[in-house]
Amino acid sequence: SLDHYQVLSVPHDASVQEIKAAYHRALLQHHPDKQNALRGSRSSSESIEISVIKRAYETLVSPEKRGEYDVFRRRKDRIGRAAGPRPAQVISLEEWISVGSGGNGDEEEEEEGPWRYPCRCSGFYEISVSMMERGVHLVGCSSCSEVVWAGYELQGMSSFKMACII
Template sequence: MRSIRETLHVIFAYSEIPLLSVPKDASFADVKAAYHRVLLQSHPDKQSGGTSSSTNLVDIALIKEAYAVLSNDERRAVYDSLLSQRTYTTTPPRPAQVISLEEFEDEAMGNIEEDREGGPWRYPCRCGGSYSITTELMDKGEHLIACNSCSEVVWVGYEIMES
């Protein structure tokens, strides 16, 4: 039998979204109803063609583990604690789009110029904020740049030219 922490890490590793999709303050009855609903939706016999696949079996095992955690007060408290401490250091953010550095504007000069150094260069985000990249970030090889107003991340395409 796995420990609570091992179980939760397995659930986290295979699922970026809550398996049972219940709110944090869901009652036991809500958790049980969600468990039955999701279990029926994921059961191999309910899949098109009636074929059993290892993917479905893994999903069912995770659903059962999620229910075991959320239906037990002690395990649920540990789950809530780990969820609040969860960081995404193992998986980098996925960029929304790839943007060439040539599309960025120099903060002081307008459009980027070939010989201009320093920056920062900015590109508008759809939220109204902006992405900003500097020579220092490029020297470090940083390509993933976050918006200063929302959680959106873009990949900035550039090549470092040796002088």
């Protein structure tokens, strides 16, 4: 659903007069008769239904409705930010490759990580023990914006041995 402020092309702190003027502009711009004439000569921009424009106007011109709408928008924005990025896939730590500091293949190093998993862009995801201790599961690629969920559980408070899930 479109944001009422975007529908009328007004800032969030617009006055009632600015909202009324924007409403009239939007009605003229998106009127069906005008859209039909434009389609005949050239491709018109996205057209917004008149009912959507009216609903935006009725909400923003009323102080009570506008206040409720603003509270709803802020709550929705907070939830969206809290949700964060959505992982492309869940990858068990068993599938990650240990890139321990010494590289001599010793089992202790494999338990201490860090671990990497290849991304389809040829970059990689990397997770370390300290990230796991902080409860980090979402890991971003080193080269692109892709995010994956690293599946693991810490066993015991002092042990770094990982039990893989999934």
